Amino acid sequence: MWKRLEDIFVVLAFLFFAGAFLPLLNPAKQAPDEKPANASIAALQKQERSRSGDPTTANPIMLAGQILVYGVVAVLLLRHRRQILFQMQHTKLLWAVVALAFISVLWSQWPGFALRRCMNMAATSAFGLYLAYRYSPRQLLRLLGWALAISIVCSILVVLLRPDLGIDSALTNNAWKGIFVQKNTLGRLMALGVLVFLFLAFDNKTHRWAYGAASLICVGMIVMAGSDTSAIAVPILLILLAMFGLARQRPFWTVFALGLFAAVGITCGLMLFADTTDFFAAIGRDSTLSGRIEIWTAVFPKIMDRPWLGYGYGTFWLGLEGQASADLWSMLRWHVAQSHNGFLDLVEELGVVGLGLFLANFIMSMRRGLLWARIERTTIGLWPLAFLSFMLLFNLTEGSILSQDHLIWVLYVATSVFVVVETDLLIPELSRAGVQRVEMFNGPQYAPVGSGGETMEIQS
Numbered sequence: 001m002w003k004r005l006e007d008i009f010v011v012l013a014f015l016f017f018a019g020a021f022l023p024l025l026n027p028a029k030q031a032p033d034e035k036p037a038n039a040s041i042a043a044l045q046k047q048e049r050s051r052s053g054d055p056t057t058a059n060p061i062m063l064a065g066q067i068l069v070y071g072v073v074a075v076l077l078l079r080h081r082r083q084i085l086f087q088m089q090h091t092k093l094l095w096a097v098v099a100l101a102f103i104s105v106l107w108s109q110w111p112g113f114a115l116r117r118c119m120n121m122a123a124t125s126a127f128g129l130y131l132a133y134r135y136s137p138r139q140l141l142r143l144l145g146w147a148l149a150i151s152i153v154c155s156i157l158v159v160l161l162r163p164d165l166g167i168d169s170a171l172t173n174n175a176w177k178g179i180f181v182q183k184n185t186l187g188r189l190m191a192l193g194v195l196v197f198l199f200l201a202f203d204n205k206t207h208r209w210a211y212g213a214a215s216l217i218c219v220g221m222i223v224m225a226g227s228d229t230s231a232i233a234v235p236i237l238l239i240l241l242a243m244f245g246l247a248r249q250r251p252f253w254t255v256f257a258l259g260l261f262a263a264v265g266i267t268c269g270l271m272l273f274a275d276t277t278d279f280f281a282a283i284g285r286d287s288t289l290s291g292r293i294e295i296w297t298a299v300f301p302k303i304m305d306r307p308w309l310g311y312g313y314g315t316f317w318l319g320l321e322g323q324a325s326a327d328l329w330s331m332l333r334w335h336v337a338q339s340h341n342g343f344l345d346l347v348e349e350l351g352v353v354g355l356g357l358f359l360a361n362f363i364m365s366m367r368r369g370l371l372w373a374r375i376e377r378t379t380i381g382l383w384p385l386a387f388l389s390f391m392l393l394f395n396l397t398e399g400s401i402l403s404q405d406h407l408i409w410v411l412y413v414a415t416s417v418f419v420v421v422e423t424d425l426l427i428p429e430l431s432r433a434g435v436q437r438v439e440m441f442n443g444p445q446y447a448p449v450g451s452g453g454e455t456m457e458i459q460s
Contacts, residue, residue: 108312117314128413187227188238342395
């Protein structure tokens with residue numbers, strides 16, 4: 001009974017971190033997070049931004065959700081505190097980034113607001129830490145599948161029954177946003193859904209066709225959301241999955257070098273022999289990637305003003321309340337809410353030091369993910385590499401690194417902690433004797449081959 005309630009809470013928490021149902025709870029219009037096509041649309045977006053109020057003021061709906069979710073997370077963490085502390089000791093690089101965010105309060109323009117955001121981000125990270133201990137990747141994918149299925153069904157129902165809430169404004173060509181605030185949020189979650197349901201389809205023969213159909217529905221939702229980033233990212237991720245499968249038998253760097261060479265060759269060919277204007281038009285973008293290049297160019301001088309430690313966690317993009325963002329709004333003539341690049345957002349807030357710590361942990365997670373994929377020979381063994389690639393791709397045009405109340409950051413923490421701890425504990429056992437993997441109640445455990453079924457728990 002307790003395990004069932006725990007699983008239900010995790011599914012509901014996934015929906016909360018994904019930002020589901022917010023338009024239904026707070027039906028106020030949201031300004032699109034896209035560059036305005038003309039001055040009239042820019043004026044409309046400015047009005048919507050001005051109605052959102054002071055960004056340092058807490059949203060009562062979000063605050064209630066945070067108190068509820070993080071209260072339950074705190075109870076769960078206390079219940080498994082010994083195992084949680086053990087996992088933290090093995091993932092010091094990850095928690096060094098979190099610690100730096102707290103230290104950045106000292107030089108933040110808004111220290112009180114920055115501290116609140118740091119506490120929310122730490123609680124978000126703690127939930128990912130709990131997931132890494134409590135659930136194996138297979139179990140996590142199943143719970144994610146339930147959350148995604150609920151999102152799909154509810155989004156379709158909202159579009160059909162309340163199109164004023166489920167369909168974005170005419171400023172975005174009436175694209176679907178479903179139960180989410182913006183169309184890009186729906187598109188990003190559906191891209192994740194394509195991966196999740198494909199993994200479940202290959203792992204589960206009994207319900208393979210149902211999972212396959214769900215994956216195709218996610219593709220259709222991406223099309224209806226008009227999310228070009230998601231539409232481009234999905235085939236790239238599928239190609240990367242094939243590469244990771246090859247890397248199980250061949251040196252990883254050989255496969256990576258071939259893929260990189262092919263990508264560079266295709267890009268150079270397009271630049272040399274194709275009309276880039278037509279190319280960007282074909283993917284629904286202009287040559288500035290919907291204003292992203294303009295943002296990145298404008299942001300760079302601000303970064304150089306504070307290159308090493310940044311402006312403080314969560315206090316760079318504060319609209320007219322923040323000096324840096326106010327200057328950028330005036331320069332760009334567009335009320336942009338973020339850099340549309342997770343790595344730039346991280347440098348803005350925590351500087352080169354913060355970016356270096358994150359990249360060190362990310363690279364280590366990729367290496368450990370490959371090692372675990374070679375140990376865990378099932379399809380699920382490729383999930384950590386697939387998700388880390390997903391996060392890398394989407395942070396090139398969106399931001400989710402070290403983000404509070406964000407599903408992608410929750411899953412990153414869970415994935416990073418899982419592969420690092422699992423490989424740390426498993427390698428010494430493999431060096432002494434062959435082991436086989438056993439699925440138990442609390443996730444992955446292992447038993448020596450030929451031990452007569454006597455299990456050896458290495459998770460706790």
